[in-house]
Amino acid sequence: MVPPSFYLILSAILFTLGAVGVLIRRNALVMFMAVELMLNAVNLTLITYSRLWEQVDGQVFVLLVMAVAAAEVAVGLAIVVALFRHKETADVDEQNLLKG
Amino acid sequence: MEMVLFFILAIVAVAAGVGVIAQRNAFKSALFLLVNFCCLAGLYLLQNAQFVALVQIIVYAGAVVVLFLFAVMLLGADRAEETPDLRRYQWIAGGLLGLLLLAGIVWALIPTQPETVAALARTDNVRQIGAALLTDFAVPFELTSVVLLVAIIGAVVLAKRRLES
Numbered sequence: 001m002v003p004p005s006f007y008l009i010l011s012a013i014l015f016t017l018g019a020v021g022v023l024i025r026r027n028a029l030v031m032f033m034a035v036e037l038m039l040n041a042v043n044l045t046l047i048t049y050s051r052l053w054e055q056v057d058g059q060v061f062v063l064l065v066m067a068v069a070a071a072e073v074a075v076g077l078a079i080v081v082a083l084f085r086h087k088e089t090a091d092v093d094e095q096n097l098l099k100g
Numbered sequence: 101m102e103m104v105l106f107f108i109l110a111i112v113a114v115a116a117g118v119g120v121i122a123q124r125n126a127f128k129s130a131l132f133l134l135v136n137f138c139c140l141a142g143l144y145l146l147q148n149a150q151f152v153a154l155v156q157i158i159v160y161a162g163a164v165v166v167l168f169l170f171a172v173m174l175l176g177a178d179r180a181e182e183t184p185d186l187r188r189y190q191w192i193a194g195g196l197l198g199l200l201l202l203a204g205i206v207w208a209l210i211p212t213q214p215e216t217v218a219a220l221a222r223t224d225n226v227r228q229i230g231a232a233l234l235t236d237f238a239v240p241f242e243l244t245s246v247v248l249l250v251a252i253i254g255a256v257v258l259a260k261r262r263l264e265s
Contacts, residue, residue: 002106005209007143010110012205014117014136016198021121023194029126029172033133036164037117040140043152051147056228059152060237063229066159067244071251073164077171078258084175 015041113139
């Protein structure tokens with residue numbers, strides 16, 4: 001019997017890892033992966049509360065989050081590929097012009 | 101048993117998360133991300149969310165990670181990597197801010213948690229989710245299709261402009 005607070009603290013750790021990843025990495029692809037880590041941490045929280053309150057709503061939220069995350073990855077990676085073709089680098093510090 | 105499984109999955113998930121952000125090579129980061137997603141699917145199973153666990157494997161481990169690997173190999177981003185030494189101060193500042201964030205989240209979580217929860221029961225998880233999706237959440241569910249359509253069109257437009265130039 002695992003207490004729900006364990007899951008919540010694990011989710012907090014994973015969310016923090018994702019946030020730190022966005023802060024310290026400058027490779028656009030790895031930053032995207034860190035964003036995915038954060039989204040998954042939030043999903044774990046939603047599932048935990050869904051179980052805690054014996055409601056299925058949390059799991060429905062998770063499915064919607066997954067759909068949005070999949071769309072975000074498709075568009076985001078298309079943008080990263082376009083940027084890379086333009087500047088020959090995936091380093092976000094090099095992408096410093098709105099109208100490149 | 102449940103406790104042992106939880107700790108194994110949790111430790112592997114955190115280790116893989118550290119691997120994602122600490123790994124110099126973007127390709128290996130994506131593989132660590134795959135390990136992390138699989139561990140989270142296991143944790144969902146432990147919490148009686150079977151349908152979400154399967155969707156996690158199919159969508160994240162199946163589609164998202166493959167898309168990441170595809171982009172990494174297309175860009176050759178595993179070769180062109182940032183120089184770590186110039187940004188050491190960034191790692192320190194990011195780590196400190198992360199610790200602060202973690203402390204804040206845990207501090208917000210601690211006081212309100214009920215420690216007892218109903219034991220896992222055999223439920224018709226898929227039936228419940230399906231009923232909720234098509235009754236209470238019908239509008240968000242339909243809007244999801246619009247989001248996906250816009251994403252497809254957006255990706256095609258971004259790729260097409262590149263071909264023309």
